[in-house]
Amino acid sequence: MADRVRIYEVGPRDGLQNEAVAIPLETKRAFIERLVAAGLPEIEATSFVSPKAIPQLADADALLPNLPRASGVRYPVLVPNERGMARAEAAGANALAVFTGATDAFTQHNIGMTIEASLAAFEPVLRRAADLGWWRRGYVSVAFGCPYTGAVDPHQAVAVANRLLELGVEEVCFGDTIGVGVPGQVRAVTDAATGAGIELHQVAYHFHDTRGTALANVVAGLDAGVRCFDSSTGGTGGCPYAPGAAGNLATEDLVYLLDASGFEHGVRLEGVLEAARFIAGALGRPLASKVGQAGGWDSGSGMATGRA
Numbered sequence: 108m109a110d111r112v113r114i115y116e117v118g119p120r121d122g123l124q125n126e127a128v129a130i131p132l133e134t135k136r137a138f139i140e141r142l143v144a145a146g147l148p149e150i151e152a153t154s155f156v157s158p159k160a161i162p163q164l165a166d167a168d169a170l171l172p173n174l175p176r177a178s179g180v181r182y183p184v185l186v187p188n189e190r191g192m193a194r195a196e197a198a199g200a201n202a203l204a205v206f207t208g209a210t211d212a213f214t215q216h217n218i219g220m221t222i223e224a225s226l227a228a229f230e231p232v233l234r235r236a237a238d239l240g241w242w243r244r245g246y247v248s249v250a251f252g253c254p255y256t257g258a259v260d261p262h263q264a265v266a267v268a269n270r271l272l273e274l275g276v277e278e279v280c281f282g283d284t285i286g287v288g289v290p291g292q293v294r295a296v297t298d299a300a301t302g303a304g305i306e307l308h309q310v311a312y313h314f315h316d317t318r319g320t321a322l323a324n325v326v327a328g329l330d331a332g333v334r335c336f337d338s339s340t341g342g343t344g345g346c347p348y349a350p351g352a353a354g355n356l357a358t359e360d361l362v363y364l365l366d367a368s369g370f371e372h373g374v375r376l377e378g379v380l381e382a383a384r385f386i387a388g389a390l391g392r393p394l395a396s397k398v399g400q401a402g403g404w405d406s407g408s409g410m411a412t413g414r415a
């Protein structure tokens with residue numbers, strides 16, 4: 108059996124949260140419909156955060172109940188506190204991600220709490236989610252470098268990840284929020300995680316492609332045995348509380364790499380390209396991703412595939 112990789116789509120959440128112009132709910136729904144049609148099994152749909160902090164996702168309560176309920180698709184949502192949990196519950200969520208960071212400085216800017224305070228805020232949220240049988244992820248942002256304090260020790264990021272696991276998340280996701288990481292760091296974080304007792308199937312990576320290192324970092328993660336990677340169809344994305352954060356790794360670039368490397372994942376490149384063209388059109392921008400521009404490649408004919 109071929110080696111299987113999970114592609115965790117963050118386009119509707121991370122991809123859109125930083126857009127300046129309001130995106131209609133119907134556009135978000137139509138984007139997600141296309142992601143489902145492309146075979147993406149995990150789609151981070153929105154955030155139940157303060158609408159003042161992230162105005163672009165203020166329609167979460169109305170969006171989530173309107174999504175296609177295809178079997179086998181999971182729609183995790185970001186939840187920062189009990190208020191967000193109550194909203195997510197009312198909207199019919201059944202999967203969530205809590206989010207903190209490897210440094211107090213970033214966490215304070217992002218969610219107005221120290222790391223310790225964020226863990227205290229997540230405790231009742233994660234307890235409730237576990238009681239309800241929801242799937243649960245925990246992010247550790249700025250694991251590869253912080254826009255406020257600089258270099259981050261991998262052991263510092265892993266210590267936070269272990270605290271999240273103690274609170275009951277099923278998976279920890281290390282974020283390169285501002286896209287400064289390189290492959291050697293991916294190996295160092297993975298080694299620090301496994302050295303601290305975290306199992307590889309509990310680890311995911313979330314790379315922003317600010318400096319063009321995201322795909323190289325995925326390869327380093329694959330080589331280290333990690334099998335879950337985040338990406339954003341169309342390569343959109345960025346965190347407004349992380350100066351310098353640019354787009355996420357594009358899902359189409361990730362799918363191309365995995366296909367050509369023989370990994371199974373269940374996602375259709377042409378479907379992703381269609382969704383990427385749709386969201387780029389809605390945002391009024393050309394597609395930034397490499398595979399979005401060049402298309403895929405058919406090794407039989409030698410021709411590009413999936414271009415508009």
Ligand code: HMG
Binds near residue numbers: 154155158192
């Ligand atoms: P705060 O202002 O410190 O908290 O915000 P507060 O409790 O004083 O609340 C302030 C106001 O927000 C109050 O309303 C609350 O009711 C309201 P007011 O009285 O002023 O009218 N409020 C809420 N409203 C709706 N839903 C809620 C909620 N909570 C409070 N859940 C808070 C603290 C955490 C709420 C805020 O800082 C926040 O929402 N931050 C979210 C920031 C965010 O979403 N950042 C982007 C996602 S993280 C990311 O992108 C990184 C990632 O991609 C990984 C990576 O790249 O590394 C995941």
Ligand code: MG
Binds near residue numbers: 121282284313315345
């Ligand atoms: Mg991000």
